[in-house]
Amino acid sequence: MTPEAKHLEVILDTHVESVNLAEEMCLRVAEAVGFSEDECYRIGMSVREGVINAFHYGNQEKPSKKIHLALDLTQEKMIIHVMDEGKGFRLEDVPDPLAEENLLSTSGRGIFLMRTFMDEFNVVPGRTGGAEIIMSKKFPAGGKASTNGNHGSTNSDTAPRQQA
Amino acid sequence: MPALYMTTREVGPVTILDLSGRISLGEGSALLRKTIRELLDGGQAKILLNLGDVNYIDSSGIGELVSAFTAVRNRSGELKLLNLTKKVHDLLQITKLFTVFDVYNDEPTAVRSYQ
Numbered sequence: 712m713t714p715e716a717k718h719l720e721v722i723l724d725t726h727v728e729s730v731n732l733a734e735e736m737c738l739r740v741a742e743a744v745g746f747s748e749d750e751c752y753r754i755g756m757s758v759r760e761g762v763i764n765a766f767h768y769g770n771q772e773k774p775s776k777k778i779h780l781a782l783d784l785t786q787e788k789m790i791i792h793v794m795d796e797g798k799g800f801r802l803e804d805v806p807d808p809l810a811e812e813n814l815l816s817t818s819g820r821g822i823f824l825m826r827t828f829m830d831e832f833n834v835v836p837g838r839t840g841g842a843e844i845i846m847s848k849k850f851p852a853g854g855k856a857s858t859n860g861n862h863g864s865t866n867s868d869t870a871p872r873q874q875a
Numbered sequence: 876m877p878a879l880y881m882t883t884r885e886v887g888p889v890t891i892l893d894l895s896g897r898i899s900l901g902e903g904s905a906l907l908r909k910t911i912r913e914l915l916d917g918g919q920a921k922i923l924l925n926l927g928d929v930n931y932i933d934s935s936g937i938g939e940l941v942s943a944f945t946a947v948r949n950r951s952g953e954l955k956l957l958n959l960t961k962k963v964h965d966l967l968q969i970t971k972l973f974t975v976f977d978v979y980n981d982e983p984t985a986v987r988s989y990q
Contacts, residue, residue, distance in 0.1 A: 727901050752962065759933055763900055809971050815945055817938040820970055824934055827969055 720781040723762070725770040733762040733780050737791060740782055744789065746848070753828035754789070754848055760821035761793035761844045769795025769841050779839065788830070788847045795841040802834050879903035879929075881910060889921045889986050890914055891957075895928030898936030907936075911943045911954075920952020921989045925982070927958030932966055944976065953977070957985045 721736070723729035737758040741751045762778055770776035779794040806813050808820045826832045829846040837843030879896040892910060897903050914922060924940075932940070940956075947954040955977040959967065967973040979985035 730900055756933060759899075763933070763935065814971055814975055815941055817942045817945075818934070820934040820937055823970070 723778040725776050730762045734759040757825045757828045760825050765795035769797030788849045790847040794837040794843040796839045797841040799842045886986050890919050891923045893925045897931040899933040900935035904935045904939040907939050920950045922954045925957045
């Protein structure tokens, strides 16, 4: 990643291997900008869960659909967007995995993990008609964690870049 | 990223699965599911998962552990966990599953707990 790079976007196939690919890609960026090992773990896990969500729930594992992954580096934080081509969902409709009746559920913990591990988390309607997960992690106190210069500040919050 | 590796051994009435690597979406979760199913089909329902070398579990892996736990319980058996790494321990705590699973830090105590 060069000092000028502020935005990275890839389109992934709806395939289980895309989950690992997305995680590895974001981990490399997170490491490059200086996040600690623990924070990299949380970022990697969150990206993984976001892409699993798009792969399984959003795109219903249909190979004809794509998963859109984007990273933005601002002065303050790393912002991650994961967009699917499904029907979208509302956060308030997602069951609480910590509720007694859901503790033994075999699914439904991905959103919870992303919310727990990231500093900011939201789901909005994506430009593809599906859901867009937007989450961010602030750089460590004392300034941006970049090892390679100024990334500028083109995005200062987790608002979607485009909405349907 | 390393996959999940697993070996099986018997200690008294207990089958211990020594796992290492990642329990995550894909092969890791599938291997665990297949192994548990085979053990249950073979009549073995006292199962101890040694997670000492498992350094990563995602939500699919958590789901697989829960699925294994309920499958074994439905056969009147017990599935317990041994040697959690800090990451896995923390993950089970924040998901409130630490209170669901019987967790041990040493193998002899874990094995005795089945009797």
